[in-house]
Amino acid sequence: MPAALDRIRVGSAPDSWGVWFADDPLQVPWERFLDEVAEAGYEWIELGPYGYLPTDPARLADEVGKRGLKVSAGTVFTGLHRGPAVWESTWAHVSQVAALTQAMGARHLVVIPSFWRDDKTAEILEPPELTGEQWAHLTKGMERLGHEVKERYGLDIVVHPHADTHLDTEAHVERFLDSTDSDLVNLCLDTGHYAYCGGDSVKLIETYGERIGYLHLKQVDPDILAEVVRDEVPFGPAVARGVMCEPPSGVPALEPVLAAAQRLGVELFAIVEQDMYPCEADAPLPIAVRTRKFLRSCGA
Incomplete structure:
Protein backbone atom coordinates (compact mmCIF):
# COMPACT_ATOMS: atom_id res chain seq x y z
CA MET A 1 0.00 0.00 0.00
CA PRO A 2 1.25 3.53 -0.75
CA ALA A 3 2.09 5.81 2.15
CA ALA A 4 -0.86 7.92 3.24
CA LEU A 5 -0.70 11.43 1.83
CA ASP A 6 -2.20 12.90 4.97
CA ARG A 7 -1.19 16.47 4.17
CA ILE A 8 -2.83 16.49 0.73
CA ARG A 9 -6.47 17.57 0.48
CA VAL A 10 -7.91 16.38 -2.82
CA GLY A 11 -10.71 18.13 -4.68
CA SER A 12 -12.01 18.88 -8.15
CA ALA A 13 -13.27 21.88 -10.08
CA PRO A 14 -15.79 22.96 -12.72
CA ASP A 15 -12.96 22.71 -15.27
CA SER A 16 -13.12 18.90 -14.94
CA TRP A 17 -16.75 19.13 -16.08
CA GLY A 18 -15.86 21.13 -19.20
CA VAL A 19 -16.66 24.52 -17.64
CA TRP A 20 -14.60 27.48 -18.81
CA PHE A 21 -17.16 30.28 -18.83
CA ALA A 22 -19.76 31.78 -16.52
CA ASP A 23 -22.50 31.01 -19.02
CA ASP A 24 -22.19 28.81 -22.08
CA PRO A 25 -24.71 26.44 -23.74
CA LEU A 26 -22.00 23.81 -24.21
CA GLN A 27 -21.50 23.47 -20.45
CA VAL A 28 -23.39 21.40 -17.89
CA PRO A 29 -25.70 23.32 -15.52
CA TRP A 30 -24.07 24.19 -12.21
CA GLU A 31 -26.52 22.02 -10.25
CA ARG A 32 -25.38 18.98 -12.20
CA PHE A 33 -21.73 19.80 -11.58
CA LEU A 34 -22.31 20.02 -7.82
CA ASP A 35 -24.34 16.81 -7.77
CA GLU A 36 -21.78 14.87 -9.76
CA VAL A 37 -18.62 16.16 -8.07
CA ALA A 38 -20.09 15.02 -4.76
CA GLU A 39 -21.16 11.68 -6.27
CA ALA A 40 -17.61 11.13 -7.55
CA GLY A 41 -16.32 11.29 -3.98
CA TYR A 42 -14.77 14.74 -3.78
CA GLU A 43 -15.17 16.97 -0.73
CA TRP A 44 -13.45 20.14 -1.97
CA ILE A 45 -14.25 22.28 -5.01
CA GLU A 46 -13.14 25.54 -6.58
CA LEU A 47 -15.61 28.23 -7.64
CA GLY A 48 -14.63 28.14 -11.31
CA PRO A 49 -15.42 31.14 -13.53
CA TYR A 50 -17.19 33.82 -11.49
CA GLY A 51 -20.92 33.63 -12.14
CA TYR A 52 -21.07 29.93 -13.04
CA LEU A 53 -21.99 28.95 -9.48
CA PRO A 54 -24.44 31.19 -7.58
CA THR A 55 -22.75 34.41 -6.45
CA ASP A 56 -25.09 35.03 -3.50
CA PRO A 57 -23.03 33.74 -0.54
CA ALA A 58 -26.00 32.42 1.44
CA ARG A 59 -27.40 30.50 -1.51
CA LEU A 60 -24.02 29.11 -2.53
CA ALA A 61 -23.24 28.05 1.04
CA ASP A 62 -26.56 26.21 1.16
CA GLU A 63 -26.01 24.51 -2.21
CA VAL A 64 -22.50 23.26 -1.44
CA GLY A 65 -23.28 22.44 2.18
CA LYS A 66 -26.25 20.20 1.46
CA ARG A 67 -24.02 18.15 -0.84
CA GLY A 68 -21.26 17.82 1.74
CA LEU A 69 -18.90 20.05 -0.24
CA LYS A 70 -16.49 22.82 0.78
CA VAL A 71 -14.76 25.53 -1.28
CA SER A 72 -10.96 25.63 -1.48
CA ALA A 73 -10.40 28.66 -3.75
CA GLY A 74 -11.67 31.19 -6.24
CA THR A 75 -10.01 32.06 -9.54
CA VAL A 76 -9.23 35.32 -11.35
CA PHE A 77 -7.51 36.26 -14.61
CA THR A 78 -5.22 39.30 -14.61
CA GLY A 79 -3.07 41.36 -17.01
CA LEU A 80 -0.85 43.08 -14.47
CA HIS A 81 2.15 43.13 -16.81
CA ARG A 82 0.35 46.02 -18.54
CA GLY A 83 1.16 48.29 -15.62
CA PRO A 84 -0.69 50.59 -13.21
CA ALA A 85 -3.28 51.60 -15.80
CA VAL A 86 -5.05 48.23 -15.41
CA TRP A 87 -5.03 48.16 -11.61
CA GLU A 88 -8.49 49.66 -11.09
CA SER A 89 -10.28 47.30 -13.48
CA THR A 90 -8.26 44.35 -12.16
CA TRP A 91 -9.15 45.14 -8.57
CA ALA A 92 -12.85 45.51 -9.40
CA HIS A 93 -12.87 41.92 -10.67
CA VAL A 94 -10.56 40.51 -8.01
CA SER A 95 -12.46 42.04 -5.11
CA GLN A 96 -15.73 40.56 -6.38
CA VAL A 97 -14.29 37.05 -6.55
CA ALA A 98 -12.30 37.44 -3.33
CA ALA A 99 -15.38 38.49 -1.37
CA LEU A 100 -17.29 35.37 -2.44
CA THR A 101 -14.24 33.16 -1.82
CA GLN A 102 -13.87 34.58 1.69
CA ALA A 103 -17.58 34.13 2.38
CA MET A 104 -17.25 30.43 1.52
CA GLY A 105 -14.52 30.00 4.13
CA ALA A 106 -11.78 29.41 1.57
CA ARG A 107 -8.27 30.78 2.03
CA HIS A 108 -6.81 30.87 -1.49
CA LEU A 109 -7.26 32.91 -4.64
CA VAL A 110 -5.80 31.36 -7.80
CA VAL A 111 -4.45 34.09 -10.10
CA ILE A 112 -3.91 33.30 -13.79
CA PRO A 113 -2.02 35.73 -16.08
CA SER A 114 -3.80 36.84 -19.24
CA PHE A 115 -3.24 35.03 -22.55
CA TRP A 116 -0.91 36.38 -25.24
CA ARG A 117 -2.68 34.28 -27.94
CA ASP A 118 -6.42 34.05 -28.49
CA ASP A 119 -7.78 30.64 -27.50
CA LYS A 120 -10.19 30.33 -30.40
CA THR A 121 -8.82 32.39 -33.30
CA ALA A 122 -5.07 31.91 -32.65
CA GLU A 123 -4.66 35.68 -33.10
CA ILE A 124 -1.46 36.93 -31.50
CA LEU A 125 -2.69 39.47 -28.94
CA GLU A 126 0.74 40.41 -27.55
CA PRO A 127 4.34 39.27 -27.99
CA PRO A 128 4.90 35.97 -26.10
CA GLU A 129 7.94 37.42 -24.33
CA LEU A 130 7.69 40.30 -21.85
CA THR A 131 10.05 43.26 -21.85
CA GLY A 132 12.05 44.05 -18.72
CA GLU A 133 9.58 46.81 -17.88
CA GLN A 134 6.64 44.43 -18.28
CA TRP A 135 8.33 41.87 -16.02
CA ALA A 136 8.66 44.58 -13.37
CA HIS A 137 4.98 45.48 -13.77
CA LEU A 138 4.03 41.80 -13.46
CA THR A 139 6.05 41.06 -10.35
CA LYS A 140 5.30 44.30 -8.52
CA GLY A 141 1.66 44.11 -9.55
CA MET A 142 1.35 40.58 -8.17
CA GLU A 143 3.00 41.65 -4.92
CA ARG A 144 0.55 44.54 -4.61
CA LEU A 145 -2.33 42.18 -5.38
CA GLY A 146 -1.11 39.70 -2.77
CA HIS A 147 -0.88 42.44 -0.16
CA GLU A 148 -4.32 43.90 -0.88
CA VAL A 149 -6.08 40.52 -1.04
CA LYS A 150 -4.49 39.45 2.25
CA GLU A 151 -5.26 42.75 4.02
CA ARG A 152 -8.85 43.07 2.85
CA TYR A 153 -10.01 39.47 2.52
CA GLY A 154 -7.57 37.32 4.47
CA LEU A 155 -6.75 35.23 1.40
CA ASP A 156 -3.41 34.07 0.01
CA ILE A 157 -2.87 34.49 -3.72
CA VAL A 158 -1.32 31.58 -5.61
CA VAL A 159 -0.21 32.44 -9.13
CA HIS A 160 -0.90 29.80 -11.78
CA PRO A 161 1.61 29.28 -14.63
CA HIS A 162 -0.51 28.56 -17.70
CA ALA A 163 -0.01 27.67 -21.35
CA ASP A 164 -0.18 30.61 -23.76
CA THR A 165 0.51 33.12 -21.00
CA HIS A 166 3.75 34.91 -20.15
CA LEU A 167 4.19 32.66 -17.11
CA ASP A 168 4.64 29.22 -18.61
CA THR A 169 8.10 27.68 -18.97
CA GLU A 170 10.58 26.69 -16.26
CA ALA A 171 12.71 29.75 -17.02
CA HIS A 172 9.75 32.11 -16.74
CA VAL A 173 8.45 30.49 -13.56
CA GLU A 174 11.85 30.60 -11.87
CA ARG A 175 12.34 34.24 -12.90
CA PHE A 176 8.93 35.09 -11.45
CA LEU A 177 9.61 33.31 -8.16
CA ASP A 178 13.07 34.84 -7.82
CA SER A 179 11.57 38.31 -8.40
CA THR A 180 8.67 38.16 -5.93
CA ASP A 181 8.31 38.23 -2.15
CA SER A 182 7.27 34.87 -0.69
CA ASP A 183 5.30 36.66 2.03
CA LEU A 184 3.02 38.11 -0.66
CA VAL A 185 3.06 35.74 -3.65
CA ASN A 186 3.29 31.98 -4.00
CA LEU A 187 2.55 29.46 -6.70
CA CYS A 188 -0.32 27.28 -7.82
CA LEU A 189 1.59 24.51 -9.57
CA ASP A 190 -0.55 22.97 -12.29
CA THR A 191 1.22 19.75 -13.20
CA GLY A 192 -0.41 19.55 -16.63
CA HIS A 193 0.29 23.11 -17.72
CA TYR A 194 3.85 22.89 -16.44
CA ALA A 195 4.45 19.68 -18.42
CA TYR A 196 2.71 21.22 -21.44
CA CYS A 197 5.35 23.98 -21.32
CA GLY A 198 8.28 21.62 -20.75
CA GLY A 199 8.65 21.88 -16.97
CA ASP A 200 9.36 19.20 -14.36
CA SER A 201 6.91 19.43 -11.45
CA VAL A 202 8.91 17.27 -9.03
CA LYS A 203 12.04 19.34 -9.66
CA LEU A 204 10.09 22.56 -9.07
CA ILE A 205 8.63 21.25 -5.80
CA GLU A 206 12.05 20.09 -4.60
CA THR A 207 13.76 23.36 -5.61
CA TYR A 208 11.11 25.92 -4.66
CA GLY A 209 9.15 23.95 -2.09
CA GLU A 210 8.52 26.92 0.20
CA ARG A 211 6.82 28.72 -2.71
CA ILE A 212 4.37 25.94 -3.59
CA GLY A 213 1.10 27.06 -2.02
CA TYR A 214 -1.43 25.02 -3.98
CA LEU A 215 -1.60 22.24 -6.59
CA GLU A 227 1.62 17.53 -32.49
CA VAL A 228 0.43 20.69 -30.73
CA VAL A 229 3.97 22.00 -30.35
CA ARG A 230 4.89 21.07 -33.92
CA ASP A 231 1.82 22.77 -35.38
CA GLU A 232 1.88 25.75 -32.97
CA VAL A 233 -1.70 25.03 -31.93
CA PRO A 234 -3.25 27.47 -29.40
CA PHE A 235 -4.29 26.11 -26.04
CA GLY A 236 -8.05 26.05 -26.67
CA PRO A 237 -7.90 23.92 -29.83
CA ALA A 238 -5.21 21.77 -28.17
CA VAL A 239 -7.67 20.94 -25.39
CA ALA A 240 -10.31 20.09 -28.00
CA ARG A 241 -7.79 17.63 -29.48
CA GLY A 242 -7.52 15.94 -26.07
CA VAL A 243 -4.08 17.19 -25.03
CA MET A 244 -5.17 17.09 -21.38
CA CYS A 245 -5.95 13.48 -20.57
CA GLU A 246 -7.34 11.26 -17.84
CA PRO A 247 -4.87 10.09 -15.19
CA PRO A 248 -2.85 7.92 -15.09
CA SER A 249 -2.52 7.74 -18.88
CA GLY A 250 -0.41 10.88 -19.38
CA VAL A 251 2.51 12.86 -17.97
CA PRO A 252 3.74 13.77 -15.48
CA ALA A 253 3.28 10.71 -13.28
CA LEU A 254 1.27 11.98 -10.34
CA GLU A 255 2.56 9.56 -7.68
CA PRO A 256 6.03 11.21 -7.41
CA VAL A 257 4.47 14.69 -7.59
CA LEU A 258 2.18 13.90 -4.66
CA ALA A 259 5.01 12.26 -2.73
CA ALA A 260 7.23 15.33 -3.23
CA ALA A 261 4.39 17.58 -2.10
CA GLN A 262 3.81 15.42 1.01
CA ARG A 263 7.51 15.74 1.89
CA LEU A 264 7.14 19.53 2.14
CA GLY A 265 5.47 18.96 5.49
CA VAL A 266 2.65 21.46 4.97
CA GLU A 267 -1.02 21.04 4.18
CA LEU A 268 -1.74 21.50 0.48
CA PHE A 269 -4.83 21.41 -1.66
CA ALA A 270 -4.49 19.23 -4.77
CA ILE A 271 -7.39 20.04 -7.06
CA VAL A 272 -8.04 17.82 -10.07
CA GLU A 273 -8.48 19.75 -13.31
CA GLN A 274 -8.85 17.94 -16.60
CA ASP A 275 -9.49 20.58 -19.26
CA MET A 276 -12.25 19.20 -21.47
CA TYR A 277 -14.00 22.19 -23.02
CA PRO A 278 -16.17 21.43 -24.86
CA CYS A 279 -17.31 17.95 -23.86
CA GLU A 280 -20.42 15.79 -23.88
CA ALA A 281 -22.51 16.24 -20.75
CA ASP A 282 -22.23 12.57 -19.77
CA ALA A 283 -18.43 12.39 -20.14
CA PRO A 284 -17.11 14.02 -16.92
CA LEU A 285 -18.69 11.92 -14.16
CA PRO A 286 -17.21 8.51 -15.10
CA ILE A 287 -13.79 10.13 -15.57
CA ALA A 288 -14.10 11.86 -12.19
CA VAL A 289 -15.01 8.61 -10.46
CA ARG A 290 -12.05 6.78 -12.00
CA THR A 291 -9.68 9.66 -11.22
CA ARG A 292 -10.77 9.77 -7.58
CA LYS A 293 -10.22 6.01 -7.35
CA PHE A 294 -6.76 6.38 -8.88
CA LEU A 295 -5.79 9.12 -6.42
CA ARG A 296 -6.91 6.93 -3.52
CA SER A 297 -4.62 4.23 -4.87
CA CYS A 298 -1.79 6.79 -4.57
CA GLY A 299 -2.67 7.38 -0.93
CA ALA A 300 -4.60 10.63 -1.40
Whole structure:
Protein backbone atom coordinates (compact mmCIF):
# COMPACT_ATOMS: atom_id res chain seq x y z
CA MET A 1 0.00 0.00 0.00
CA PRO A 2 1.25 3.53 -0.75
CA ALA A 3 2.09 5.81 2.15
CA ALA A 4 -0.86 7.92 3.24
CA LEU A 5 -0.70 11.43 1.83
CA ASP A 6 -2.20 12.90 4.97
CA ARG A 7 -1.19 16.47 4.17
CA ILE A 8 -2.83 16.49 0.73
CA ARG A 9 -6.47 17.57 0.48
CA VAL A 10 -7.91 16.38 -2.82
CA GLY A 11 -10.71 18.13 -4.68
CA SER A 12 -12.01 18.88 -8.15
CA ALA A 13 -13.27 21.88 -10.08
CA PRO A 14 -15.79 22.96 -12.72
CA ASP A 15 -12.96 22.71 -15.27
CA SER A 16 -13.12 18.90 -14.94
CA TRP A 17 -16.75 19.13 -16.08
CA GLY A 18 -15.86 21.13 -19.20
CA VAL A 19 -16.66 24.52 -17.64
CA TRP A 20 -14.60 27.48 -18.81
CA PHE A 21 -17.16 30.28 -18.83
CA ALA A 22 -19.76 31.78 -16.52
CA ASP A 23 -22.50 31.01 -19.02
CA ASP A 24 -22.19 28.81 -22.08
CA PRO A 25 -24.71 26.44 -23.74
CA LEU A 26 -22.00 23.81 -24.21
CA GLN A 27 -21.50 23.47 -20.45
CA VAL A 28 -23.39 21.40 -17.89
CA PRO A 29 -25.70 23.32 -15.52
CA TRP A 30 -24.07 24.19 -12.21
CA GLU A 31 -26.52 22.02 -10.25
CA ARG A 32 -25.38 18.98 -12.20
CA PHE A 33 -21.73 19.80 -11.58
CA LEU A 34 -22.31 20.02 -7.82
CA ASP A 35 -24.34 16.81 -7.77
CA GLU A 36 -21.78 14.87 -9.76
CA VAL A 37 -18.62 16.16 -8.07
CA ALA A 38 -20.09 15.02 -4.76
CA GLU A 39 -21.16 11.68 -6.27
CA ALA A 40 -17.61 11.13 -7.55
CA GLY A 41 -16.32 11.29 -3.98
CA TYR A 42 -14.77 14.74 -3.78
CA GLU A 43 -15.17 16.97 -0.73
CA TRP A 44 -13.45 20.14 -1.97
CA ILE A 45 -14.25 22.28 -5.01
CA GLU A 46 -13.14 25.54 -6.58
CA LEU A 47 -15.61 28.23 -7.64
CA GLY A 48 -14.63 28.14 -11.31
CA PRO A 49 -15.42 31.14 -13.53
CA TYR A 50 -17.19 33.82 -11.49
CA GLY A 51 -20.92 33.63 -12.14
CA TYR A 52 -21.07 29.93 -13.04
CA LEU A 53 -21.99 28.95 -9.48
CA PRO A 54 -24.44 31.19 -7.58
CA THR A 55 -22.75 34.41 -6.45
CA ASP A 56 -25.09 35.03 -3.50
CA PRO A 57 -23.03 33.74 -0.54
CA ALA A 58 -26.00 32.42 1.44
CA ARG A 59 -27.40 30.50 -1.51
CA LEU A 60 -24.02 29.11 -2.53
CA ALA A 61 -23.24 28.05 1.04
CA ASP A 62 -26.56 26.21 1.16
CA GLU A 63 -26.01 24.51 -2.21
CA VAL A 64 -22.50 23.26 -1.44
CA GLY A 65 -23.28 22.44 2.18
CA LYS A 66 -26.25 20.20 1.46
CA ARG A 67 -24.02 18.15 -0.84
CA GLY A 68 -21.26 17.82 1.74
CA LEU A 69 -18.90 20.05 -0.24
CA LYS A 70 -16.49 22.82 0.78
CA VAL A 71 -14.76 25.53 -1.28
CA SER A 72 -10.96 25.63 -1.48
CA ALA A 73 -10.40 28.66 -3.75
CA GLY A 74 -11.67 31.19 -6.24
CA THR A 75 -10.01 32.06 -9.54
CA VAL A 76 -9.23 35.32 -11.35
CA PHE A 77 -7.51 36.26 -14.61
CA THR A 78 -5.22 39.30 -14.61
CA GLY A 79 -3.07 41.36 -17.01
CA LEU A 80 -0.85 43.08 -14.47
CA HIS A 81 2.15 43.13 -16.81
CA ARG A 82 0.35 46.02 -18.54
CA GLY A 83 1.16 48.29 -15.62
CA PRO A 84 -0.69 50.59 -13.21
CA ALA A 85 -3.28 51.60 -15.80
CA VAL A 86 -5.05 48.23 -15.41
CA TRP A 87 -5.03 48.16 -11.61
CA GLU A 88 -8.49 49.66 -11.09
CA SER A 89 -10.28 47.30 -13.48
CA THR A 90 -8.26 44.35 -12.16
CA TRP A 91 -9.15 45.14 -8.57
CA ALA A 92 -12.85 45.51 -9.40
CA HIS A 93 -12.87 41.92 -10.67
CA VAL A 94 -10.56 40.51 -8.01
CA SER A 95 -12.46 42.04 -5.11
CA GLN A 96 -15.73 40.56 -6.38
CA VAL A 97 -14.29 37.05 -6.55
CA ALA A 98 -12.30 37.44 -3.33
CA ALA A 99 -15.38 38.49 -1.37
CA LEU A 100 -17.29 35.37 -2.44
CA THR A 101 -14.24 33.16 -1.82
CA GLN A 102 -13.87 34.58 1.69
CA ALA A 103 -17.58 34.13 2.38
CA MET A 104 -17.25 30.43 1.52
CA GLY A 105 -14.52 30.00 4.13
CA ALA A 106 -11.78 29.41 1.57
CA ARG A 107 -8.27 30.78 2.03
CA HIS A 108 -6.81 30.87 -1.49
CA LEU A 109 -7.26 32.91 -4.64
CA VAL A 110 -5.80 31.36 -7.80
CA VAL A 111 -4.45 34.09 -10.10
CA ILE A 112 -3.91 33.30 -13.79
CA PRO A 113 -2.02 35.73 -16.08
CA SER A 114 -3.80 36.84 -19.24
CA PHE A 115 -3.24 35.03 -22.55
CA TRP A 116 -0.91 36.38 -25.24
CA ARG A 117 -2.68 34.28 -27.94
CA ASP A 118 -6.42 34.05 -28.49
CA ASP A 119 -7.78 30.64 -27.50
CA LYS A 120 -10.19 30.33 -30.40
CA THR A 121 -8.82 32.39 -33.30
CA ALA A 122 -5.07 31.91 -32.65
CA GLU A 123 -4.66 35.68 -33.10
CA ILE A 124 -1.46 36.93 -31.50
CA LEU A 125 -2.69 39.47 -28.94
CA GLU A 126 0.74 40.41 -27.55
CA PRO A 127 4.34 39.27 -27.99
CA PRO A 128 4.90 35.97 -26.10
CA GLU A 129 7.94 37.42 -24.33
CA LEU A 130 7.69 40.30 -21.85
CA THR A 131 10.05 43.26 -21.85
CA GLY A 132 12.05 44.05 -18.72
CA GLU A 133 9.58 46.81 -17.88
CA GLN A 134 6.64 44.43 -18.28
CA TRP A 135 8.33 41.87 -16.02
CA ALA A 136 8.66 44.58 -13.37
CA HIS A 137 4.98 45.48 -13.77
CA LEU A 138 4.03 41.80 -13.46
CA THR A 139 6.05 41.06 -10.35
CA LYS A 140 5.30 44.30 -8.52
CA GLY A 141 1.66 44.11 -9.55
CA MET A 142 1.35 40.58 -8.17
CA GLU A 143 3.00 41.65 -4.92
CA ARG A 144 0.55 44.54 -4.61
CA LEU A 145 -2.33 42.18 -5.38
CA GLY A 146 -1.11 39.70 -2.77
CA HIS A 147 -0.88 42.44 -0.16
CA GLU A 148 -4.32 43.90 -0.88
CA VAL A 149 -6.08 40.52 -1.04
CA LYS A 150 -4.49 39.45 2.25
CA GLU A 151 -5.26 42.75 4.02
CA ARG A 152 -8.85 43.07 2.85
CA TYR A 153 -10.01 39.47 2.52
CA GLY A 154 -7.57 37.32 4.47
CA LEU A 155 -6.75 35.23 1.40
CA ASP A 156 -3.41 34.07 0.01
CA ILE A 157 -2.87 34.49 -3.72
CA VAL A 158 -1.32 31.58 -5.61
CA VAL A 159 -0.21 32.44 -9.13
CA HIS A 160 -0.90 29.80 -11.78
CA PRO A 161 1.61 29.28 -14.63
CA HIS A 162 -0.51 28.56 -17.70
CA ALA A 163 -0.01 27.67 -21.35
CA ASP A 164 -0.18 30.61 -23.76
CA THR A 165 0.51 33.12 -21.00
CA HIS A 166 3.75 34.91 -20.15
CA LEU A 167 4.19 32.66 -17.11
CA ASP A 168 4.64 29.22 -18.61
CA THR A 169 8.10 27.68 -18.97
CA GLU A 170 10.58 26.69 -16.26
CA ALA A 171 12.71 29.75 -17.02
CA HIS A 172 9.75 32.11 -16.74
CA VAL A 173 8.45 30.49 -13.56
CA GLU A 174 11.85 30.60 -11.87
CA ARG A 175 12.34 34.24 -12.90
CA PHE A 176 8.93 35.09 -11.45
CA LEU A 177 9.61 33.31 -8.16
CA ASP A 178 13.07 34.84 -7.82
CA SER A 179 11.57 38.31 -8.40
CA THR A 180 8.67 38.16 -5.93
CA ASP A 181 8.31 38.23 -2.15
CA SER A 182 7.27 34.87 -0.69
CA ASP A 183 5.30 36.66 2.03
CA LEU A 184 3.02 38.11 -0.66
CA VAL A 185 3.06 35.74 -3.65
CA ASN A 186 3.29 31.98 -4.00
CA LEU A 187 2.55 29.46 -6.70
CA CYS A 188 -0.32 27.28 -7.82
CA LEU A 189 1.59 24.51 -9.57
CA ASP A 190 -0.55 22.97 -12.29
CA THR A 191 1.22 19.75 -13.20
CA GLY A 192 -0.41 19.55 -16.63
CA HIS A 193 0.29 23.11 -17.72
CA TYR A 194 3.85 22.89 -16.44
CA ALA A 195 4.45 19.68 -18.42
CA TYR A 196 2.71 21.22 -21.44
CA CYS A 197 5.35 23.98 -21.32
CA GLY A 198 8.28 21.62 -20.75
CA GLY A 199 8.65 21.88 -16.97
CA ASP A 200 9.36 19.20 -14.36
CA SER A 201 6.91 19.43 -11.45
CA VAL A 202 8.91 17.27 -9.03
CA LYS A 203 12.04 19.34 -9.66
CA LEU A 204 10.09 22.56 -9.07
CA ILE A 205 8.63 21.25 -5.80
CA GLU A 206 12.05 20.09 -4.60
CA THR A 207 13.76 23.36 -5.61
CA TYR A 208 11.11 25.92 -4.66
CA GLY A 209 9.15 23.95 -2.09
CA GLU A 210 8.52 26.92 0.20
CA ARG A 211 6.82 28.72 -2.71
CA ILE A 212 4.37 25.94 -3.59
CA GLY A 213 1.10 27.06 -2.02
CA TYR A 214 -1.43 25.02 -3.98
CA LEU A 215 -1.60 22.24 -6.59
CA HIS A 216 -3.69 21.51 -9.65
CA LEU A 217 -3.46 17.86 -10.69
CA LYS A 218 -3.51 17.39 -14.44
CA GLN A 219 -1.81 15.29 -17.11
CA VAL A 220 -0.98 15.78 -20.79
CA ASP A 221 -0.98 13.24 -23.59
CA PRO A 222 2.65 13.36 -24.83
CA ASP A 223 1.77 12.29 -28.38
CA ILE A 224 -0.89 14.95 -28.82
CA LEU A 225 1.37 17.51 -27.13
CA ALA A 226 4.10 16.80 -29.68
CA GLU A 227 1.62 17.53 -32.49
CA VAL A 228 0.43 20.69 -30.73
CA VAL A 229 3.97 22.00 -30.35
CA ARG A 230 4.89 21.07 -33.92
CA ASP A 231 1.82 22.77 -35.38
CA GLU A 232 1.88 25.75 -32.97
CA VAL A 233 -1.70 25.03 -31.93
CA PRO A 234 -3.25 27.47 -29.40
CA PHE A 235 -4.29 26.11 -26.04
CA GLY A 236 -8.05 26.05 -26.67
CA PRO A 237 -7.90 23.92 -29.83
CA ALA A 238 -5.21 21.77 -28.17
CA VAL A 239 -7.67 20.94 -25.39
CA ALA A 240 -10.31 20.09 -28.00
CA ARG A 241 -7.79 17.63 -29.48
CA GLY A 242 -7.52 15.94 -26.07
CA VAL A 243 -4.08 17.19 -25.03
CA MET A 244 -5.17 17.09 -21.38
CA CYS A 245 -5.95 13.48 -20.57
CA GLU A 246 -7.34 11.26 -17.84
CA PRO A 247 -4.87 10.09 -15.19
CA PRO A 248 -2.85 7.92 -15.09
CA SER A 249 -2.52 7.74 -18.88
CA GLY A 250 -0.41 10.88 -19.38
CA VAL A 251 2.51 12.86 -17.97
CA PRO A 252 3.74 13.77 -15.48
CA ALA A 253 3.28 10.71 -13.28
CA LEU A 254 1.27 11.98 -10.34
CA GLU A 255 2.56 9.56 -7.68
CA PRO A 256 6.03 11.21 -7.41
CA VAL A 257 4.47 14.69 -7.59
CA LEU A 258 2.18 13.90 -4.66
CA ALA A 259 5.01 12.26 -2.73
CA ALA A 260 7.23 15.33 -3.23
CA ALA A 261 4.39 17.58 -2.10
CA GLN A 262 3.81 15.42 1.01
CA ARG A 263 7.51 15.74 1.89
CA LEU A 264 7.14 19.53 2.14
CA GLY A 265 5.47 18.96 5.49
CA VAL A 266 2.65 21.46 4.97
CA GLU A 267 -1.02 21.04 4.18
CA LEU A 268 -1.74 21.50 0.48
CA PHE A 269 -4.83 21.41 -1.66
CA ALA A 270 -4.49 19.23 -4.77
CA ILE A 271 -7.39 20.04 -7.06
CA VAL A 272 -8.04 17.82 -10.07
CA GLU A 273 -8.48 19.75 -13.31
CA GLN A 274 -8.85 17.94 -16.60
CA ASP A 275 -9.49 20.58 -19.26
CA MET A 276 -12.25 19.20 -21.47
CA TYR A 277 -14.00 22.19 -23.02
CA PRO A 278 -16.17 21.43 -24.86
CA CYS A 279 -17.31 17.95 -23.86
CA GLU A 280 -20.42 15.79 -23.88
CA ALA A 281 -22.51 16.24 -20.75
CA ASP A 282 -22.23 12.57 -19.77
CA ALA A 283 -18.43 12.39 -20.14
CA PRO A 284 -17.11 14.02 -16.92
CA LEU A 285 -18.69 11.92 -14.16
CA PRO A 286 -17.21 8.51 -15.10
CA ILE A 287 -13.79 10.13 -15.57
CA ALA A 288 -14.10 11.86 -12.19
CA VAL A 289 -15.01 8.61 -10.46
CA ARG A 290 -12.05 6.78 -12.00
CA THR A 291 -9.68 9.66 -11.22
CA ARG A 292 -10.77 9.77 -7.58
CA LYS A 293 -10.22 6.01 -7.35
CA PHE A 294 -6.76 6.38 -8.88
CA LEU A 295 -5.79 9.12 -6.42
CA ARG A 296 -6.91 6.93 -3.52
CA SER A 297 -4.62 4.23 -4.87
CA CYS A 298 -1.79 6.79 -4.57
CA GLY A 299 -2.67 7.38 -0.93
CA ALA A 300 -4.60 10.63 -1.40
